[in-house]
Amino acid sequence: MGPCLSKGSSEPNMRSSGNMFTSQADAKYSAKSRNILILFGPPGAGKGTHAPKIVDKLSIPQLSTGDMLRAAVAAGTEVGKKAKAAMDSGALVTDEIVVGIIADRIKEKDCVEGFILDGFPRTLAQSKMLDKELAKTGEAVSRVIELSVPDAVLTERICGRWVHKSSGRSYHVKFNPPKSLAKLGGKDLNKEKDKTKWMKDDKTGEALMQRSDDTAEALVSRLDAYHKQTVPVLKHYGKKKCVAIDANRDMDSIWASIDKATDF
Numbered sequence: 326m327g328p329c330l331s332k333g334s335s336e337p338n339m340r341s342s343g344n345m346f347t348s349q350a351d352a353k354y355s356a357k358s359r360n361i362l363i364l365f366g367p368p369g370a371g372k373g374t375h376a377p378k379i380v381d382k383l384s385i386p387q388l389s390t391g392d393m394l395r396a397a398v399a400a401g402t403e404v405g406k407k408a409k410a411a412m413d414s415g416a417l418v419t420d421e422i423v424v425g426i427i428a429d430r431i432k433e434k435d436c437v438e439g440f441i442l443d444g445f446p447r448t449l450a451q452s453k454m455l456d457k458e459l460a461k462t463g464e465a466v467s468r469v470i471e472l473s474v475p476d477a478v479l480t481e482r483i484c485g486r487w488v489h490k491s492s493g494r495s496y497h498v499k500f501n502p503p504k505s506l507a508k509l510g511g512k513d514l515n516k517e518k519d520k521t522k523w524m525k526d527d528k529t530g531e532a533l534m535q536r537s538d539d540t541a542e543a544l545v546s547r548l549d550a551y552h553k554q555t556v557p558v559l560k561h562y563g564k565k566k567c568v569a570i571d572a573n574r575d576m577d578s579i580w581a582s583i584d585k586a587t588d589f
């Protein structure tokens with residue numbers, strides 16, 4: 326299986342979770358030429374929504390630590406066992422775990438032109454460890470794209486989200502419904518016994534799922550962690566590298582801004 330193919334599919338998959346356990350490829354890149362992007366923002370800001378469009382535009386993979394950790398939990402690995410409780414409660418997993426995963430992943434072949442970090446770094450310590458890792462090859466983060474959304478908007482986004490597990494495609498019951506939901510004819514999904522019957526991925530027709538941490542309760546902890554531990558990362562990279570984008574708008578307007586910010 327090539328590094329860009331997801332398991333059991335011939336569909337190109339540039340997301341991280343499909344290939345984090347492949348053997349490390351001997352990536353030969355000319356160090357300073359890689360585009361190294363950080364997609365930054367609170368839970369529900371739209372990182373997973375817009376990252377696939379950057380993937381298509383720049384042909385570099387999206388490396389989501391959240392997806393990688395969920396894959397590890399599903400596979401029951403040691404990393405997964407250590408991460409599960411923290412993730413379910415909305416807390417961060419340890420810096421050592423995520424830095425270890427990312428340090429290996431960015432050496433793989435499909436990162437030869439660069440990569441998009443989604444959900445990483447999430448603490449100042451992680452930023453410093455990333456910088457150190459990149460410095461070994463004379464590299465540094467190229468740009469930080471901050472999707473800014475007020476906390477009050479995020480509960481509705483998170484609680485209405487449905488995802489396609491293998492591709493990571495993100496849907497929303499109200500803001501971005503899958504085509505299959507139209508068959509319910511406007512009736513209330515919450516009153517349906519089997520919601521998954523109406524929530525299918527547009528591309529594959531496979532059932533969508535809801536994440537175990539996508540609850541109003543866990544969101545309180547996730548936002549707390551974001552403000553206390555993750556926001557300082559912005560200051561670390563400074564105004565020269567960070568582009569702030571108002572992500573409390575319609576998706577097309579947000580993408581237009583991201584598109585502009587990713588013209589290299």
Ligand code: AP5
Nearest residue numbers: 368369370371372373374390391418444482486496497500
């Ligand atoms: P992770 O998977 O990274 O989750 P997150 O950062 O909380 O981000 P989300 O995936 O929830 O949000 P998103 O911005 O991708 O939103 P989306 O585009 O889907 O992390 C999960 C957990 O893993 C963490 O809590 C932690 O425990 C652990 N973890 C991960 N990385 C770690 C690290 N580095 N260190 C330590 N621990 C780590 O959008 C959300 C919804 O809104 C969708 O339904 C979408 O359709 C909708 N939507 C998007 N944009 C709009 C819009 N403009 N208008 C209306 N609706 C919209």
